[in-house]
Amino acid sequence: MSTPTQPTREYLAAPVHKDGAVAWLRKNLFSSWFNSVLTVLTMLALLYTIPPLIKWAFIDSVWNTSAEVCRDIDGACWSIIPRNIKFILLGFFPEGQEWRPILAMILLLGLVIYSKERHRWKKALLWYWLVGLIVMGTLMYGGVFGMPVVETGQWSGLPLTMMLSFFGMVCAYPLGVVLALGRRSKMPAIRTLCVVYIEMIRGVPLISLLFMSSIMFPLFLPDGMTIDKVLRAQVAIILFTAAYIAEVVRGGLQAMPKGQYEAADSLGLNYRQTMRLIILPQALKIVIPPTVGILLSAFKDTSLVVIIALYDVLKTTKVTLQNPNWTGYSTEAYIFLAVLYFIFCYAMSSYSRRLERELHTGH
Amino acid sequence: MTMDKNTAAYCSDPTAPPIIEIRNMHKWYGDFHVLSDINLKVKRCEKIVICGPSGSGKSTMIRCINRLEEHQQGQIIVNGTELTRDIKNIETVRAEVGMVFQHFNLFPHLTIMENLTLGPIWVRKTPKKQAEEAAMMYLEKVHIAEQAHKFPGQLSGGQQQRVAIARSLCMAPEVMLFDEPTSALDPEMIKEVLDVMVDLASEGMTMLVVTHEMGFAEKVADRVIFMDDGQIVEENTPHEFFRNPQHERSKLFLSQIL
Numbered sequence: 001m002s003t004p005t006q007p008t009r010e011y012l013a014a015p016v017h018k019d020g021a022v023a024w025l026r027k028n029l030f031s032s033w034f035n036s037v038l039t040v041l042t043m044l045a046l047l048y049t050i051p052p053l054i055k056w057a058f059i060d061s062v063w064n065t066s067a068e069v070c071r072d073i074d075g076a077c078w079s080i081i082p083r084n085i086k087f088i089l090l091g092f093f094p095e096g097q098e099w100r101p102i103l104a105m106i107l108l109l110g111l112v113i114y115s116k117e118r119h120r121w122k123k124a125l126l127w128y129w130l131v132g133l134i135v136m137g138t139l140m141y142g143g144v145f146g147m148p149v150v151e152t153g154q155w156s157g158l159p160l161t162m163m164l165s166f167f168g169m170v171c172a173y174p175l176g177v178v179l180a181l182g183r184r185s186k187m188p189a190i191r192t193l194c195v196v197y198i199e200m201i202r203g204v205p206l207i208s209l210l211f212m213s214s215i216m217f218p219l220f221l222p223d224g225m226t227i228d229k230v231l232r233a234q235v236a237i238i239l240f241t242a243a244y245i246a247e248v249v250r251g252g253l254q255a256m257p258k259g260q261y262e263a264a265d266s267l268g269l270n271y272r273q274t275m276r277l278i279i280l281p282q283a284l285k286i287v288i289p290p291t292v293g294i295l296l297s298a299f300k301d302t303s304l305v306v307i308i309a310l311y312d313v314l315k316t317t318k319v320t321l322q323n324p325n326w327t328g329y330s331t332e333a334y335i336f337l338a339v340l341y342f343i344f345c346y347a348m349s350s351y352s353r354r355l356e357r358e359l360h361t362g363h
Numbered sequence: 364m365t366m367d368k369n370t371a372a373y374c375s376d377p378t379a380p381p382i383i384e385i386r387n388m389h390k391w392y393g394d395f396h397v398l399s400d401i402n403l404k405v406k407r408c409e410k411i412v413i414c415g416p417s418g419s420g421k422s423t424m425i426r427c428i429n430r431l432e433e434h435q436q437g438q439i440i441v442n443g444t445e446l447t448r449d450i451k452n453i454e455t456v457r458a459e460v461g462m463v464f465q466h467f468n469l470f471p472h473l474t475i476m477e478n479l480t481l482g483p484i485w486v487r488k489t490p491k492k493q494a495e496e497a498a499m500m501y502l503e504k505v506h507i508a509e510q511a512h513k514f515p516g517q518l519s520g521g522q523q524q525r526v527a528i529a530r531s532l533c534m535a536p537e538v539m540l541f542d543e544p545t546s547a548l549d550p551e552m553i554k555e556v557l558d559v560m561v562d563l564a565s566e567g568m569t570m571l572v573v574t575h576e577m578g579f580a581e582k583v584a585d586r587v588i589f590m591d592d593g594q595i596v597e598e599n600t601p602h603e604f605f606r607n608p609q610h611e612r613s614k615l616f617l618s619q620i621l
Contacts, residue, residue: 262431263468267482267534268458270450277481282472361472361514 067325080329081336084320088333091156091316100147101159104139107132108162116351118358152230156311158340160230164312165299168237172298173291175238176245177284181275183250194246201243206301209236214308233305241298248290252283285359292352296345313337374408374567380443382407382538382569383428388437390420390427390593397423398434399593405538410570412580412601415590416616421573424590425540428571429460442537458486461531465543467523469515475502475526476511482534494533501529505559521552525559532563539563541572575620581605589613 030036060075063082070077081088086098093101111132115125140159143149155163182194201209213236214229221227256279264274284291303314311319317333320326326333383405390398398420405411413421426432427439430446430453439446441456470478479498483489489497502508505525507518515523524544531539541560545553557579564570564583574580580587580601587604589597589612597604597613605621608614 257468259464259466259468260470262462263464263470265431266429266457266460266462267530268454268486269482270454273485277485278470282470285472359472361516 070329076332077329078332078336080320080326080332084323084326087157088313088316088320088336089158091160091311092154093156093159094148094150094154097142097148097150100139100142100150101155101157104136105159105162107136107139108166112166118355152228155230157316158313160305160310161302161312161314164230164234164237164302164305167234168241168298168302169295171238172241172245173295175242177249177280179242179246180249180253183246184253198243198246201240202247206237206240206304207307209240210304210308212236229308230310233308233310237298237302237305240301241294244294245291248287248294249283251290252285252287253279255286256283285356288352288356288359292349296348299344299348300341313340376407379407381405382409382442383571384438384440385424385428386438386440388427388434388439390423390432390434390436397593398427401437401595403588403595405569405571408567408569409585410564410583411572411586411588412584413571413573413588413590414575414577414580414616415596419590420593421590422542425542425571425573428538428540429457429462431462454486458482458534459537461534461536461539463524463527463531463539463541463544465546467515467520467527467547469523469527469530471515474512474514475507475518478515478526479530479533482530487534498529498533501532502526504532504562505529506555519552520548521555524548524552524556528556528559528563538569538571541570541574543573543575545574545576577605577621589616591616 029039055075057076060073061078062069062073062075063078065077065079066083067077067079070079090098090101111129114120114128138144139147140155141150141152179194179198182190183198185191185194210233213232217232218226260278260282261274264278269277303312305312306315306318314337317337321330321333381404383403385401385403388398388401389396401424413425415421423432427434427446428441434446442459444452444456444459446453446456469475470481473481476495476498479501480489480491480494483494483497484491487494499508499511502511505528507522507525507529510518510522510526515526518526528539528544544560545556548556553576557576560570560572560579561583570583572579572584584601587597587599587601588595589599589604589608589610591612597608597610599609604613605617608617
C-alpha cells in the first residue's frame with residue numbers, strides 16, 4: 001500500500017502593485033479615450049478658473065481697508081467683513097453691551113462641544129445645561145447685575161441664528177420621537193391626532209407657519225396679551241421640524257425586526273422599557289443620516305425668519321450691503337456667510353458620522 | 364414559593380397544580396382557524412416536545428403561552444395566573460416564562476452581559492451587581508463566559524443561541540419555551556445548543572420544546588405531542604410515539620422525517 005501523496009497546492013504570490021505616478025495616471029485619468037478627453041477638458045476648465053479666482057481672492061484683494069480703497073482695486077474687497085463684523089454678527093445689540101451675546105455664544109458652543117463625548121452623557125450634564133441656559137438667558141436679556149435690559153426684538157445676527165436653530169433642533173427631536181411613537185400607537189385617538197398633526201405641518205411651507213405665528217396667532221389672543229415674537233418664531237420652527245423628524249423616526253421604528261419586540265416582551269419588559277431600552281436606541285441609530293439631513297435644513301431654514309422681521313445673520317449681512325459705502329461687495333459678504341454656515345453644517349455632519357461609527361456594534 | 368425547584372420533592376409534589384393548563388383554546392387569524400380546541404396540562408418539571416409539519420400551529424401554540432399571540436377562546440393558566448387582556452397579568456406571566464426563539468433575537472446594541480442583566484434589572488429590580496454575578500454564572504453554565512463583553516454580532520449562531528438561553532434563565536423562569544431553537548443553525552452548532560438544553564432538562568426545568576430533533580426528543584422528553592392542522596393529534600411517550608405511532612398522520616410524518 002503506497003502512502004497517499006500529499007495533495008500539492010500551489011501558493012501564488014500576491015500580485016505586485018505596480019504603482020508609481022505614471023501607472024496611477026493611466027489607471028485613474030487616462031484609462032480610455034473618453035476618460036482622457038474628460039480629463040483634458042477638466043484640466044482646461046480648472047486652468048481657466050482657478051488662477052483668476054486665486055488672483056481675485058488673495059493677490060489683488062484687500063483685507064482691512066476703508067470702502068474708498070476698495071473702489072480702486074480689481075480684487076476682492078474682504079474689508080467689508082472686518083469693517084462691519086460687529087453689525088453682521090451681533091446686529092442691533094446695544095452699543096457697549098456686545099460682550100454679553102459673545103459670552104453667551106461661547107458658553108453655548110462650549111457646552112455643545114463638552115457634550116459631544118458620550119461618556120459625559122450623565123445626569124450631571126443636564127445640570128450643567130440648566131445652569132448654562134440660565135446664564136445665557138440672563139446675559140442676553142439682562143436686567144440684573146447692572147446689565148441693561150435688551151428686549152428680544154433687538155436680539156439679532158449670529159446669536160439669534162444659533163439660538164433659533166439650536167433650540168429648534170434640541171426641542172424638535174424629542175417631540176418628533178414622541179409623535180412617531182404616537183403615530184404607531186394602538187390607541188386610535190392618539191394615532192389620529194399624530195397623523196393629522198404631522199400631515200398638516202408637512203403640508204405647509206415653513207414660511208406660512210412663521211407668518212401664522214407672527215400675524216394670525218396674535219389675533220386669537222385676548223386683548224393686551226402678547227407672546228414674544230422670537231419665542232413664537234422659535235415655536236414655529238420647533239413644530240415644523242418635529243413633524244419631519246417624526247416621519248424619519250417612524251421609518252426607523254418600522255425597520256426594527258419583530259423579533260426584537262418579541263424578545264423584549266418575553267422578558268416581561270413593559271412598553272416604556274421596551275421602547276427606551278431596546279427599540280429606540282436601535283431605531284434612532286439607523287436613522288442618524290436622514291435625521292442629520294433634517295437638522296441641517298432646519299439650521300439653514302432659520303434664515304426664513306427674516307420674513308417676520310427678525311434679523312438673523314443673513315439679514316444683517318443684507319442690511320450691511322444696503323449701506324451705500326459697501327453696496328457692490330455682495331460676493332465677498334455672501335462667501336463669508338457661506339463659510340460661516342458651512343463650518344456649522346460640516347461640524348454637525350462629521351459629528352454624526354463619528355456617532356454612527358461609535359454606535360456600530362456589528363462585526 | 365421557597366422550595367428549591369431542583370429538588371425531587373418540588374417536581375413530584377402530587378398536590379401541585381399543573382404549571383401550565385390550556386383548556387379548550389381556539390385561535391383564528393382572520394377566518395383561518397389556526398388552533399382548534401387545544402387542551403394541555405403541563406406538570407412541574409415535565410419536558411414536552413412538540414412536533415408536526417410546518418403550518419400545524421405548534422409555534423403558535425407555545426407563543427400563546429406567553430401571549431406573544433392572543434387566543435380568542437378558552438383559557439390559558441400559567442402558574443396560577445390566567446392570561447387575559449390585563450397587561451399586568453401578561454407581564455407577570457412573561458417574567459415567569461422564558462422563551463428561546465429560532466432566530467435568537469438578542470439585542471444587537473447591547474453587550475452579552477447587558478443582554479443578560481436587562482430583564483433582572485428592569486423587571487425583577489435586582490441590583491446591578493447581583494444581576495451581573497448571576498449572569499456570569501449562567502454564562503458559565505452555557506460555556507460562554509469569556510464572551511461576556513462582546514456584542515451579539517461578534518458571536519457565531521450557536522454561541523448566540525446559548526446566550527439567548529442564558530438570557531432567559533437569568534429571569535429564573537418557572538417554564539422555558541423553545542421555538543425551533545436549532546432550526547437556524549449550521550449542523551455543527553446544533554449539538555452545542557442541544558447539549559445545553561439537555562443539561563437544563565436534567566436540572567429539573569419545565570420545558571416545552573418545538574423541534575424536529577428527534578434524538579433530543581427521545582433522550583429528554585417525558586411526552587411528545589404531535590400536532591397537525593391546528594390540533595393536537597397524538598400525545599405519547601417518546602418511546603411509543605417513535606416506535607408505535609397511533610395515528611395515520613403521525614405515521615406519515617415520522618416516515619417523512621426519520
